[in-house]
Amino acid sequence: MATIPSPATSVALAAGIVVFATVVYTIVYRIYLSPLARFPGPKLAAVSKAYQFYFDVVKAGKLPFELVRLHERYGPIVRIGPNEVHVSDPDFYDILYASLPSRRHKDIFAIDGFGLAQSVIATANHEHHRMRRAALNPFFSTQAVAKLEQSVTRPRIDDACQGLAKAFETGEPVDIEVLTLALTTDIITQYAFAKSYGYLDRPGYAPEWAEVLRGAAQSSMLFRYLPFMIKLLMSSPEWLINLIDPKLMQLFNIKSGLEAQVQTVMTNRANGSEDTKQTDRTIFHALLDNPNLPASEKTLPRLVEEAQIIVSAGSTTTVHFLKCTTFHILANKSILSRLQTELKSAIPDPAVLPPSHVLERLPYFAAVIKEGFRINDGASSRLARVAPDVDLLCGEQTIPRGTSISMSTYLQYRHPSLFPDPETFSPDRWLGPDAAKLERYLVNFSKGTRNCLGINLARSEVFLTLAAVFRRFEMELWETGRGDVEMAHDFFVPYVRVGSKGVRVVVKGICA
Numbered sequence: 348m349a350t351i352p353s354p355a356t357s358v359a360l361a362a363g364i365v366v367f368a369t370v371v372y373t374i375v376y377r378i379y380l381s382p383l384a385r386f387p388g389p390k391l392a393a394v395s396k397a398y399q400f401y402f403d404v405v406k407a408g409k410l411p412f413e414l415v416r417l418h419e420r421y422g423p424i425v426r427i428g429p430n431e432v433h434v435s436d437p438d439f440y441d442i443l444y445a446s447l448p449s450r451r452h453k454d455i456f457a458i459d460g461f462g463l464a465q466s467v468i469a470t471a472n473h474e475h476h477r478m479r480r481a482a483l484n485p486f487f488s489t490q491a492v493a494k495l496e497q498s499v500t501r502p503r504i505d506d507a508c509q510g511l512a513k514a515f516e517t518g519e520p521v522d523i524e525v526l527t528l529a530l531t532t533d534i535i536t537q538y539a540f541a542k543s544y545g546y547l548d549r550p551g552y553a554p555e556w557a558e559v560l561r562g563a564a565q566s567s568m569l570f571r572y573l574p575f576m577i578k579l580l581m582s583s584p585e586w587l588i589n590l591i592d593p594k595l596m597q598l599f600n601i602k603s604g605l606e607a608q609v610q611t612v613m614t615n616r617a618n619g620s621e622d623t624k625q626t627d628r629t630i631f632h633a634l635l636d637n638p639n640l641p642a643s644e645k646t647l648p649r650l651v652e653e654a655q656i657i658v659s660a661g662s663t664t665t666v667h668f669l670k671c672t673t674f675h676i677l678a679n680k681s682i683l684s685r686l687q688t689e690l691k692s693a694i695p696d697p698a699v700l701p702p703s704h705v706l707e708r709l710p711y712f713a714a715v716i717k718e719g720f721r722i723n724d725g726a727s728s729r730l731a732r733v734a735p736d737v738d739l740l741c742g743e744q745t746i747p748r749g750t751s752i753s754m755s756t757y758l759q760y761r762h763p764s765l766f767p768d769p770e771t772f773s774p775d776r777w778l779g780p781d782a783a784k785l786e787r788y789l790v791n792f793s794k795g796t797r798n799c800l801g802i803n804l805a806r807s808e809v810f811l812t813l814a815a816v817f818r819r820f821e822m823e824l825w826e827t828g829r830g831d832v833e834m835a836h837d838f839f840v841p842y843v844r845v846g847s848k849g850v851r852v853v854v855k856g857i858c859a
């Protein structure tokens with residue numbers, strides 16, 4: 348005898364049918380009816396972010412390599428998400444990463460995993476981003492960077508060189524990543540917070556910091572899919588963090604230190620006891636003083652998040668550049684010798700470095716730096732933008748407004764028509780008759796309204812550091828190979844294979 352289902356069973360059945368129908372409709376819509384349906388790509392990628400999740404998280408940062416395969420198979424525009432296409436067409440770069448007056452929102456998916464939602468880099472809306480960015484720009488302008496070169500950047504580079512001089516005496520190998528991470532961290536913290544973290548003075552240059560940053564970068568790949576997890580982690584008590592991973596405490600201590608610093612600036616202002624010495628001015632003073640930022644932009648948590656992104660963005664990318672470029676110079680004897688000849692004639696006294704804008708005019712040195720930028724990829728993550736007002740023309744195809752569109756340096760720098768033999772470190776490609784044309788494709792700092800805030804500081808650091816190191820020391824690579832510089836994982840910035848012991852050098856001599 349047939350039984351009549353209970354009301355609860357009927358409701359559950361009806362709910363199941365609705366969920367099933369919704370899922371089926373979503374799949375059919377995304378594959379066949381969406382405005383992006385005409386762009387080729389794997390069906391799973393069109394349906395859900397699971398495709399990206401597999402390469403980002405399960406395979407630990409392998410999406411750039413998969414993107415190469417996808418573009419070989421499907422052409423210059425590939426659909427890689429329900430609302431995302433990835434483009435491999437270098438001539439489209441300037442269109443996507445456009446300057447004002449074009450409006451570009453950001454698809455902050457890739458940034459969300461850092462848990463710094465109130466910082467400039469994670470600001471999705473174009474106008475909101477303009478406001479936050481305008482407040483920071485003066486602090487990192489060409490003039491501001493040039494002014495602080497004398498008092499902040501060069502003294503720290505001299506400190507790092509002291510470390511190399513000591514290594515010459517002891518014969519101990521030096522890990523370039525650890526040394527330059529201490530250097531760039533000390534520079535950015537002195538520059539932005541008037542208080543250097545002093546990593547260059549710590550034993551072994553605080554080697555654990557590199558590990559902490561790598562761990563945070565890798566975790567961000569998971570957190571970008573589950574952003575609530577990073578929020579939960581950031582608000583957890585210290586004992587729990589210690590239990591999960593004691594190394595994470597370094598990040599938390601930095602956050603607490605920044606909170607205390609901002610709080611002091613705010614309290615001193617409130618009770619009129621502020622120390623107004625220009626040398627003590629920090630990025631917090633600049634933001635708090637800015638009349639164009641409303642009070643909601645000057646809260647303690649937001650200022651701390653802005654400071655946190657500046658510490659990490661201001662160190663990791665520059666370090667990867669310095670480490671890779673040092674490797675390639677030392678691995679190519681003829682390049683090393685040509686570079687040192689030019690540096691010796693431009694810097695007669697190794698103790699007295701010219702300003703970075705003078706170094707930038709040395710033709711061979713500038714070509715080495717450009718090639719260093721090309722071969723190290725910069726930020727390896729695809730950088731997604733959204734044009735809210737206009738459709739964008741890519742070749743013959745129109746990408747509808749509102750689409751998340753991304754491009755990657757990894758593909759751009761391996762484009763056969765621009766950079767033949769891309770795995771070879773060849774500064775000469777920047778000295779040929781087509782070099783000027785080629786420069787528009789060198790995009791490590793991205794372009795347009797959301798390009799790198801720290802571009803002037805980064806350029807000053809890399810020119811001064813490499814000039815100092817290669818003018819002052821004779822070095823050789825020590826137990827280091829190409830696998831120690833090639834990207835094996837994309838954790839927003841490039842990371843090398845697990846188990847690499849880094850780029851290590853021995854100092855063989857001090858140059859007169």
Ligand code: HEM
Nearest residue numbers: 467468660661664665725726730791792793799800801805
């Ligand atoms: C060689 C070194 C560097 C490279 C290759 C680099 C690259 C980049 C790239 C590609 C972006 C765009 C990211 C995106 O679209 O999501 C960016 C943004 C940013 N960079 Fe850098 N960067 C470097 C050094 C620095 C330094 C020294 C600072 C220190 C202040 C810095 C601070 C920032 C900030 C705050 C942003 C966000 C800007 C915004 O959203 O308006 N970077 N960087």
